[in-house]
Structure formats: C-alpha cells, structure tokens
Amino acid sequence: MAQISGSGPQGDETGSGFDLAEVMAGLRQLKPDWPPVTHVAETSSTNSDATHAAMAGAAAWSIYVADHQTAGRGRVGRSWQAPARSSLLASIVLRPPATVPHDLFGWVPLLMGMAITRALRSPEVPAGLKWPNDVVINSGEVDGLRKIAGVLSESHLNGSPVLVVGFGVNVSMTADQLPVETATSLSLLGKSQPDRGRLLVSIMAELLPLWDAWVRARGDAARVGIREEYEALSVVVGRQVRVSLPTGEELRGTGLGVDEFGHLRVATHGSERIVSAGDVVHVRF
Numbered sequence: 060m061a062q063i064s065g066s067g068p069q070g071d072e073t074g075s076g077f078d079l080a081e082v083m084a085g086l087r088q089l090k091p092d093w094p095p096v097t098h099v100a101e102t103s104s105t106n107s108d109a110t111h112a113a114m115a116g117a118a119a120w121s122i123y124v125a126d127h128q129t130a131g132r133g134r135v136g137r138s139w140q141a142p143a144r145s146s147l148l149a150s151i152v153l154r155p156p157a158t159v160p161h162d163l164f165g166w167v168p169l170l171m172g173m174a175i176t177r178a179l180r181s182p183e184v185p186a187g188l189k190w191p192n193d194v195v196i197n198s199g200e201v202d203g204l205r206k207i208a209g210v211l212s213e214s215h216l217n218g219s220p221v222l223v224v225g226f227g228v229n230v231s232m233t234a235d236q237l238p239v240e241t242a243t244s245l246s247l248l249g250k251s252q253p254d255r256g257r258l259l260v261s262i263m264a265e266l267l268p269l270w271d272a273w274v275r276a277r278g279d280a281a282r283v284g285i286r287e288e289y290e291a292l293s294v295v296v297g298r299q300v301r302v303s304l305p306t307g308e309e310l311r312g313t314g315l316g317v318d319e320f321g322h323l324r325v326a327t328h329g330s331e332r333i334v335s336a337g338d339v340v341h342v343r344f
Contacts, residue, residue, distance in 0.1 A: 076144065076230070077124065077256040085260035086122075089267055094121045096259075101143070103130040106211060106225040109150035113221045119154040124259065145232045145244075147255040150225040151266075156274060157219070163278030164222065165321040165336060168192055168212035169289055170273060171224050174266035175208050176292050178258065179228075183249050187294040190314070190323050191336040194228075196243055197294050204294060204344070205243035226262075230255055281319060290316045295342060300325065303340040310334065 079098050086093040094117070102108055102125040109123045127143035141148070153167065168191065175194045179186040186207065187197045194208035208228040215221045229237070229244035230253045237244070245253040272283040280286040290296050295314035302310040302325065312327030323334040323342070 076254045077126070077259075079256070082256040082259060085257070086263060089260075089264055090120065094118045096122045096124060098124045099126070101125060101127045101129065104128055104225075105148055105150035106213060106223055109152050109223045109225070110213065110215060113152045113215065113223055114217050117152050119152060121152040122149055122259070122263075123151075124149045124255075141227070141229070141232065141238070142236050144255070145236060146230050147226075147228040147258050149227075149259060150223055153222040153224060153270070155220055155222060155278075159274060159278040161220065162320060163280075164214055164220070166273060166278065166280050166285075167222050167224060168210045168336070169317070169321045170269045170285070171210045171212070171226055171266060172208075173285070173289055173292060174262050174269055175210070175226060175228060177265040178261040179207065179245075184245065186292075188289065188292045190293065190295045190317065190342060191321075191339065195294060196248065205241055206239075207243050207245070207248075228258060228262075230258065279319070280321070286317060286319075293317075295323070298344055301343040302334055303343070304334075304338055305340055 077098060079096060082096055083093070086096070097108070105123045105125050105128065109121070112121060112123065125148050128148055155164065172188050172192065172194055176186045176188055179194065185197050186194055189195045189204065192210040193206050195204040195206050197204055208226060211225040213223045215223065229242060231246045232244035234247060269285060273280060273285060276283045280289070293314070293316070296316050298314050300312065300314050302323070304310060310325060310327060310332060312325040312332065315324040315326050315331065318324055318333060322336070323339070325332045325334060
C-alpha cells in the first residue's frame with residue numbers, strides 16, 4: 060500500500076504542503092496521461108468546481124484542490140469547515156463506462172473511502188471505514204472512533220454519467236481546530252509535517268487500481284474481492300449500530316456488511332434490513 064511521506068516538498072515556497080509540480084510528476088508515474096490538477100488557494104467548494112468543469116467536458120481523473128473552502132459540503136447538507144491548508148480538500152471527476160450499471164454507482168464513494176483508508180493505514184494510524192462515507196481511526200476502545208476523513212459523491216448526467224467525488228482529510232489540524240470532539244488529524248496521530256500533495260498522490264495510487272478492477276468487473280465488487288476487502292476494513296461489521304433515518308426512525312441492530320449495491324446490511328429483530336446511503340442520516344454505535 061502507498062504510504063505518506065512525513066516531510067514537506069522542497070519546492071513548495073508557500074509552505075502549504077502542496078507542490079503542484081511534484082504532485083503532477085507523482086500522478087503521471089501512475090498514469091502517464093493524467094490530466095492537469097487545478098489547485099487554488101480558496102474556493103467555495105471543490106465539488107462545485109469539479110461539477111462545473113465536468114459539465115464543460117473536463118476529462119476523467121481531473122482533480123480540483125483548494126487550500127480553503129468557504130462553503131464546503133458534507134452529506135445531508137452538513138458544512139465542512141477547516142482552517143486554510145490544514146486539510147487535503149479535493150474533488151475528482153470520474154466517468155464510468157456504459158458497461159457499469161447505474162444502480163452500482165453507490166460503490167464509488169466506498170471505493171474512495173477504501174483508497175483513503177489504504178493510504179493512511181499504518182500502526183500509528185489504524186484507519187477503518189464507517190459506512191457510508193467516513194474514514195475513522197479505531198483506537199480499540201469503546202466509543203474510541205475518531206473521524207479523520209469524509210467523502211461526498213455526486214452523480215450527474217451530461218450525455219453520459221459523470222461522478223464527482225469530493226473528499227477531505229484532516230491533515231495538520233490542532234486539537235482546538237477540530238470541528239467536533241470525535242475528530243482527529245494526522246498531526247495529532249504523530250505524523251510529523253504531513254504533506255497534502257504527497258497524500259493526494261498516495262490516495263490516487265490506491266484509487267486507480269480499485270477503480271480499474273471495479274470497471275473490469277462491470278461494477279461487481281464481490282467478483283474482484285472489493286466487497287470482501289471493504290467489509291474487512293469496516294468498523295461497522297459485527298458491531299451493534301443505531302441508524303438514524305430521515306423519517307425519525309432509529310434502526311438498531313448488528314452490522315452485517317454491504318450488499319451488491321454497497322448498501323448497509325443490518326440484522327435486527329431476527330430479520331435483515333437494507334439501508335441505502337440516501338436513507339441514512341447517521342450511523343452510531
């Protein structure tokens with residue numbers, strides 16, 4: 060698995076931990092025709108930037124990065140706030156081929172979560188996946204999960220399907236900068252001077268083979284071992300969960316895994332319930 064370097068890039072005169080030339084060199088080692096990365100100091104939302112670009116014809120694998128977002132978005136309308144240059148804030152344009160059915164697109168944010176988890180995971184960063192869209196650090200203690208990254212995927216139609224997948228990773232936030240007590244950052248976990256540019260390349264190094272395998276399998280995540288790996292990385296499988304639904308209902312049960320569409324399977328009252336990402340407000344333990 061790709062690992063994160065702890066030192067900053069020498070060519071980054073701003074001290075922001077994002078050397079665009081170094082990033083492009085790293086990405087083009089993975090894929091020689093990787094499109095140029097767009098990096099700005101500030102924007103309202105990288106997902107909005109990527110969506111506008113995708114609608115105008117931006118190529119697949121185009122990435123939009125910002126040092127700061129003024130109107131960053133999470134799931135179900137939540138805001139995403141972070142001090143400038145303290146997080147990796149990025150969105151990528153993906154264009155699934157016609158061979159992948161639309162009803163399997165729910166796997167795409169899960170693939171991104173897996174890529175982030177793979178890139179972060181190490182003895183000092185025991186990262187795992189909390190369905191549907193969070194990467195968390197599992198301390199092994201009761202209620203010891205701390206969120207370190209989130210994913211927001213949006214689907215659009217512009218002649219053919221376009222997916223915009225946004226993600227944010229808490230990189231150098233201090234304890235008093237965290238949005239909630241149940242969050243953490245790479246710096247707080249002991250990563251000295253984490254580098255946002257190298258982290259982006261590490262994540263893409265994990266996402267690219269996951270995406271290629273998923274596409275080759277026509278979206279059948281089980282056939283290529285992706286579903287099995289996702290469940291192995293999950294902190295929900297085998298645990299008692301409380302799923303808050305938009306109706307106000309709270310579903311209690313045991314996390315069983317995910318189905319062929321990437322939906323959460325929950326055992327409750329002797330039966331199995333399937334919960335889609337669009338149905339859930341929050342998964343608690």
